[in-house]
Amino acid sequence: METIKYFSVLKGVSLNKLDQNVVEVLLDKNIIIQNESPIYDSASGNDEILDFCELSFNSNSYGTSQDLLDEMYAVLEYIIENGFADHYLGVDEDFYFGSGNYSDLFNVQFQSKAFLDVKERIGFLKRSYSEFYPKDNIDEHLIYNNENLLFPDWRSYFGYLISNFAELVKLYLTCDPKVTWTTTVIGDGKNKRDAIDDIQSFLLAGLTENKKQFEEYGINGFLRIWRRVHENKVLLGYIIDEIKRLEKNNYTKQKTKSKVETNKKNSNSIIKKNVIDYSSLKMIDLFRDSAVYDEFIKKLKFEEIIDKDFNLLKKEGCLDIKLLCAIGFFIIKKGYIKDKAEKPSFYKGERFIDKVLVCMLNNTINGVKISGANYSKHRQNTFDLNIECNEMELLDSM
Numbered sequence: 120m121e122t123i124k125y126f127s128v129l130k131g132v133s134l135n136k137l138d139q140n141v142v143e144v145l146l147d148k149n150i151i152i153q154n155e156s157p158i159y160d161s162a163s164g165n166d167e168i169l170d171f172c173e174l175s176f177n178s179n180s181y182g183t184s185q186d187l188l189d190e191m192y193a194v195l196e197y198i199i200e201n202g203f204a205d206h207y208l209g210v211d212e213d214f215y216f217g218s219g220n221y222s223d224l225f226n227v228q229f230q231s232k233a234f235l236d237v238k239e240r241i242g243f244l245k246r247s248y249s250e251f252y253p254k255d256n257i258d259e260h261l262i263y264n265n266e267n268l269l270f271p272d273w274r275s276y277f278g279y280l281i282s283n284f285a286e287l288v289k290l291y292l293t294c295d296p297k298v299t300w301t302t303t304v305i306g307d308g309k310n311k312r313d314a315i316d317d318i319q320s321f322l323l324a325g326l327t328e329n330k331k332q333f334e335e336y337g338i339n340g341f342l343r344i345w346r347r348v349h350e351n352k353v354l355l356g357y358i359i360d361e362i363k364r365l366e367k368n369n370y371t372k373q374k375t376k377s378k379v380e381t382n383k384k385n386s387n388s389i390i391k392k393n394v395i396d397y398s399s400l401k402m403i404d405l406f407r408d409s410a411v412y413d414e415f416i417k418k419l420k421f422e423e424i425i426d427k428d429f430n431l432l433k434k435e436g437c438l439d440i441k442l443l444c445a446i447g448f449f450i451i452k453k454g455y456i457k458d459k460a461e462k463p464s465f466y467k468g469e470r471f472i473d474k475v476l477v478c479m480l481n482n483t484i485n486g487v488k489i490s491g492a493n494y495s496k497h498r499q500n501t502f503d504l505n506i507e508c509n510e511m512e513l514l515d516s517m
Contacts, residue, residue, distance in 0.1 A: 137176055146181075195345070199349065204342065237365055400478055405455070419446075445513075
């Protein structure tokens with residue numbers, strides 16, 4: 120989604136009654152589209168808009184614009200999955216000691232540390248996976264995509280439900296936000312904050328002032344399910360990744376020291392004659408947790424630093440080469456990378472090797488290439504010294 124163009128676009132327009140003027144406005148704003156086949160005649164100036172999925176007027180039928188559905192999905196996804204709506208949904212906002220699945224995630228992480236034996240720790244994680252695996256068949260299908268179902272994934276389910284929640288769509292289109300609204304690209308630094316303030320005001324209005332009505336239509340329950348499905352997916356994904364990591368490390372440790380040394384000499388490993396073969400490495404090979412990698416890439420795309428094809432996008436006040444270097448430094452600074460024990464070949468002493476990081480960035484992000492000299496220059500002259508620069512400020516604001 121490049122811009123937010125539907126939020127508050129009909130501020131001041133009444134959508135309580137369906138008439139010719141309302142239909143023309145909805146068509147003009149690409150909120151609805153006319154279906155090819157006419158349906159029964161329901162032309163009445165007193166018809167209330169109860170369902171954006173199937174509007175009918177003067178023998179014509181209309182459906183919800185896919186652009187509107189895509190925008191509402193992207194906006195609600197960002198707000199719900201990042202916890203901005205927790206307070207309004209009655210979810211405890213404390214990540215670690217709350218009542219939701221994020222609390223469960225913390226507890227699993229914390230309790231697993233009590234098992235010094237790797238096999239016992241893996242056993243605990245497997246039991247936890249069984250405990251938190253969805254007991255509801257629908258939840259299972261929404262968390263794990265199933266192409267054989269009517270709704271193969273959560274986004275498809277959303278597309279079906281949201282167009283039937285006419286009150287939520289009306290509120291989104293007609294909301295009068297507290298902050299002055301300007302159409303803007305999500306991710307434009309300060310303007311992005313304004314957009315979030317506006318949309319949070321929209322949620323606050325919808326979930327508090329219209330609480331009784333929204334509860335009756337099932338909207339609040341739908342948003343809570345969304346939050347639960349997302350949290351459960353994060354929790355189960357962490358458990359799977361942690362089991363794989365422990366099993367892999369445990370297998371390695373079972374080898375004798377002499378055999379490891381022999382394999383180092385004879386195998387086609389990444390270290391050969393003190394030269395690292397990093398030609399095929401990508402950023403995902405750098406991250407210790409695939410879920411963290413997926414979330415980081417998702418934020419880069421949402422902030423429009425990269426597009427869906429991993430092309431680096433132009434950002435005002437930022438140099439392309441320096442921005443790509445900043446992404447590398449940001450990953451190191453945040454501690455997302457595998458440590459020396461996991462990937463000793465990536466390190467020289469205690470420092471991650473610059474040229475390995477440079478190759479991973481070049482192999483992952485398109486549109487600009489950097490050299491080891493480029494990265495070392497910016498790291499030493501700007502990043503290591505914590506000198507303010509637009510590129511790092513952009514990443515720190517995510």
